[in-house]
Amino acid sequence: MNKFFSNFLFSLLITLSMNGLDIVYHLATNWTVHLNYVAIKLTVIFLSIFLISQFIGKGKEQGIVASILGPFMFYIYYFSAVPTLNREVFWLDEQFFFIFLHFFVMLVSYFAALNFLDSKTDYLRKLSFVLLTSVSSIALYAIFLMAQWRFLGLDEETAASLMTFTVITPSILSFIPAAIMTLFWPKNRLCRSLVTSLISAFLVFFLTKELIYLIFAFIIVNLIFLIVFNYNTHSSTSNIFTKRSWLVLAIITLIIGSFYQFIPRKTIKSIAEFLIFDFVIFGYRIRQNDIILVSTILLIISLVSVYKIYKLKS
Numbered sequence: 001m002n003k004f005f006s007n008f009l010f011s012l013l014i015t016l017s018m019n020g021l022d023i024v025y026h027l028a029t030n031w032t033v034h035l036n037y038v039a040i041k042l043t044v045i046f047l048s049i050f051l052i053s054q055f056i057g058k059g060k061e062q063g064i065v066a067s068i069l070g071p072f073m074f075y076i077y078y079f080s081a082v083p084t085l086n087r088e089v090f091w092l093d094e095q096f097f098f099i100f101l102h103f104f105v106m107l108v109s110y111f112a113a114l115n116f117l118d119s120k121t122d123y124l125r126k127l128s129f130v131l132l133t134s135v136s137s138i139a140l141y142a143i144f145l146m147a148q149w150r151f152l153g154l155d156e157e158t159a160a161s162l163m164t165f166t167v168i169t170p171s172i173l174s175f176i177p178a179a180i181m182t183l184f185w186p187k188n189r190l191c192r193s194l195v196t197s198l199i200s201a202f203l204v205f206f207l208t209k210e211l212i213y214l215i216f217a218f219i220i221v222n223l224i225f226l227i228v229f230n231y232n233t234h235s236s237t238s239n240i241f242t243k244r245s246w247l248v249l250a251i252i253t254l255i256i257g258s259f260y261q262f263i264p265r266k267t268i269k270s271i272a273e274f275l276i277f278d279f280v281i282f283g284y285r286i287r288q289n290d291i292i293l294v295s296t297i298l299l300i301i302s303l304v305s306v307y308k309i310y311k312l313k314s
Contacts, residue, residue, distance in 0.1 A: 003054075009231035010058065010113060011050035015042055016224075017109035017132050018070075020139030022102065024172065027165035032090040034160040035146040040293065044077060045070040045106070047297060051304045056311055057235030063110035069303055071102030077296040081289045090160055109135075117233050126183050133224050134175040137200070140220040141171040174203035174217065193225035243312045250305035257298030 019041060026033050048070035052062050075096070108131070115121075116128035145167060149159040178199040182192050197218045205214035241249065 003234075006230075006232050006234070007050060007053040007058075009227050010233070011046050011053055013132060013136060013224075013227050013231060014049050014106070014109045014113050015046040016136035016139045017112065018045055018102070018106045020135035020137075020142075021105040021108065023139060023142050023168070024135075024165075025101065025105070027163065027168060030165075032085065032160050033142070033146075033163050034085060034090075034156055035143075035150055036084050036156065038143060038146065040077060040081075041074055043293070044074045044296060044300070047300050048073060048304075049110070051300065052307065055240075055304065055308055058114070058233050059235060060111075060114070062235075063107065063114065065307060067103050067106035067110060069300065070106055071099045073296055073300050073303075074102065075099050076299065077292060080296075081292045082287075084289070085157055085160055090157070113231070114233055116228070117231075129183065129228070130176065130179045132228055133196070133221070134179040136224045136227075137175040137217075137220050138168060138171045140224070141175075141217065142168050144216050144220070170204050170207035170213070171217070173207060174200045175221065178203065178221070189225070189229050193222050193229075196225065197221035241308075243309055246305045246308050246312070250302045250309065253298040253302035253305065257295045257302060259295070 019038060022041070023033050023038070025031075049066045052066045052069070056062055075098070112128040112131045115124045116132060119125050119128070142163070146159060146163060149162060154162070178196050181199060182196040186192055186195065200221045201214045201218040204217040205211065
């Protein structure tokens with residue numbers, strides 16, 4: 001399989017699994033989950049894992065580094081960004097302790113992805129399979145609900161108030177049992193995917209009485225199975241730059257990324273308004289938080305470049 005595609009699937013699976021665990025925890029403990037929050041977290045976590053996988057490799061050390069880098073950069077973004085919800089009403093995870101929660105669920109997801117393919121212990125492979133398939137499906141189910149509300153025209157605060165643990169309970173009670181049941185039959189991957197998706201879909205329909213949820217459950221479980229059965233953990237990395245080039249890239253992205261992250265918010269707003277706040281791309285008006293996201297991505301590139309330099313020296 002193409003290395004880029006395999007790394008893409010590997011990173012996507014971990015990102016979805018991590019976010020699924022995070023969403024379940026947030027909603028079970030009455031913290032807010034909304035579409036913008038999830039979209040940013042998906043972007044930051046995915047890029048952290050993918051860049052390390054693509055240019056440094058996959059493994060235990062890379063998993064620990066990615067699990068630190070992703071949550072830390074998400075915290076940096078959330079600390080710097082302009083709130084899109086009333087934080088006196090909605091409890092969000094800009095609190096520092098959430099870095100440790102995100103670090104933990106990323107570790108769980110990353111090592112589940114490694115253990116499913118590489119572990120010599122049968123129960124670890126089965127446990128990893130259940131976690132990756134069911135929790136990733138829960139994440140996609142939650143994203144579908146939030147996207148549906150956005151499509152229906154609900155404002156962000158209304159949608160955030162609707163996103164509760166009760167809303168995702170049908171997915172938890174459907175995807176996890178279905179994944180456990182299909183551990184034992186059949187062995188064929190296609191049959192396994194179809195059986196799991198059918199069981200999941202009908203359980204979701206039984207609990208929600210909504211045909212659209214049945215259809216979507218069937219689709220997302222098959223999609224997750226496609227990802228699970230097509231990634232690998234081989235670490236053939238890309239060496240497109242010399243050590244000096246990586247150093248130059250690290251310095252440039254650090255300077256630009258840090259500039260937009262750490263100067264006063266009022267200054268950023270003035271720069272943004274002067275440069276691109278009146279610039280519209282395909283009907284989308286560039287916002288201050290978009291600049292913060294770009295600067296966060298640049299910092300991710302910088303830190304991955306530093307890690308690459310370290311690996312080239314060792």
